[in-house]
Amino acid sequence: GESVGLHLPTLSVQEGDNSIINCAYSNSASDYFIWYKQESGKGPQFIIDIRSNMDKRQGQRVTVLLNKTVKHLSLQIAATQPGDSAVYFCAEISGTGRRALTFGSGTRLQVQP
Amino acid sequence: GAVVSQHPSWVICKSGTSVKIECRSLDFQATTMFWYRQFPKQSLMLMATSNEGSKATYEQGVEKDKFLINHASLTLSTLTVTSAHPEDSSFYICSATGELAHNGQYFGPGTRLTVT
Numbered sequence: 001g002e003s004v005g006l007h008l009p010t011l012s013v014q015e016g017d018n019s020i021i022n023c024a025y026s027n028s029a030s031d032y033f034i035w036y037k038q039e040s041g042k043g044p045q046f047i048i049d050i051r052s053n054m055d056k057r058q059g060q061r062v063t064v065l066l067n068k069t070v071k072h073l074s075l076q077i078a079a080t081q082p083g084d085s086a087v088y089f090c091a092e093i094s095g096t097g098r099r100a101l102t103f104g105s106g107t108r109l110q111v112q113p
Numbered sequence: 114g115a116v117v118s119q120h121p122s123w124v125i126c127k128s129g130t131s132v133k134i135e136c137r138s139l140d141f142q143a144t145t146m147f148w149y150r151q152f153p154k155q156s157l158m159l160m161a162t163s164n165e166g167s168k169a170t171y172e173q174g175v176e177k178d179k180f181l182i183n184h185a186s187l188t189l190s191t192l193t194v195t196s197a198h199p200e201d202s203s204f205y206i207c208s209a210t211g212e213l214a215h216n217g218q219y220f221g222p223g224t225r226l227t228v229t
Contacts, residue, residue, distance in 0.1 A: 008154055036220075043119075043206050043220035044157070089156060099210070100147060101218060103156045 008087060010108040019077040019111075023090035023104045028071060030092035034101070035064060035075045037086045044089060047075070077109075085111045116140055117209050119221035126197055126228055133193045134224045136207030142187040143209035147218060148180075151204040163190045187211070197228040 013019050025033070031052040036044035050057045050064045050073075057064050063076040073090050087108050091101040116139040126132050136146055145164050149157040161182050163169040169182035181193040190209075194201055204225055208218035 041204075041223070041225070043117075043208075043223045046219070099145075100159050100162055101157075101208075102159070105156050 008106050008108045010110060012110045012112060013080050015080060015082060015111055015113050017080055019075075019080045019084070019109060021075045021077075021088050021107045021109065023073040023075075023107075025071050025073060025090065025092045025102075025104065027092060027094045027102070028068075030094040030102075032093040032099075033064070033066060033073055034091045034093075035062075035073075036089045036091060036103075037084075038089060038106075039086045047088075080109075080111050082111045082113055085109055115219045117143075117207065117219045117221040119205075119207055119224050121224060122222060123225040124227070126226070128198055128228055129196055131193055131195045132197055132226060133191055134205055134207075134226075136190045136192070136209070136221050138188045138209045138211070138219075141209075141211050143190075143211045144187065145210050146184055146190040147208045147210075148182060148190075148192050149206045149208070151206060151223075153204075157206060160192075194226065197226070199228045202226055202228045 034049040035047040037047050038044045048059045048062050048064050050066050055066050061078045065074045087106045089106045090104040093099050118137045120135045148160045151157045159172050160175045161169045161171045163182050163184040165184050165187050171177045184190040204223050206223040208220045210218045
């Protein structure tokens with residue numbers, strides 16, 4: 001059933017500012033990481049991915065940074081827009097075989113107009 | 114490309130009844146489909162992995178006799194919640210992967226199940 005008292009951390013930014021969303025992952029053997037955006041009542045939407053042999057990857061308005069030493073992942077969104085308001089999850093994949101995703105706890109991004 | 118659909122998008126059922134949720138890959142062949150459950154304000158939790166033509170692999174703590182998964186074709190997987198109870202009320206999301214360019218999964222839009 002529903003767990004009581006769990007709240008997503010929230011990042012509130014002004015429209016036009018840059019946003020940085022952080023994620024700590026747990027498995028040092030993870031070799032592939034993905035950031036997803038989830039709007040209310042919808043499934044996760046792929047934003048950007050990065051392999052463990054890289055430390056930075058850029059997309060359109062988004063950049064993912066990977067620090068394997070401290071097992072930290074970040075998503076940077078440039079010129080944040082109201083449409084960026086959503087919950088953002090990092091996810092990791094490790095090992096071979098079925099390649100299931102392990103999701104982080106998520107961060108809610110609120111963009112103030 | 115790589116569109117995944119789910120049906121229904123929401124369902125309300127009475128306690129004790131069974132509900133079937135469908136997950137379809139519309140424009141690619143999904144050799145593997147995953148089923149997740151998401152409670153309000155929480156992250157997605159993997160329930161099971163479904164490979165076409167074989168039995169699903171369930172995560173620890175997920176009752177396989179309660180959550181029946183069938184992956185009979187490369188484009189369709191179904192999740193049946195048997196003898197549903199109010200605590201099964203949740204957002205159920207499927208994802209699919211196959212011969213795609215990367216290891217990522219494409220997610221369906223989710224199904225909101227409410228058990229009264």
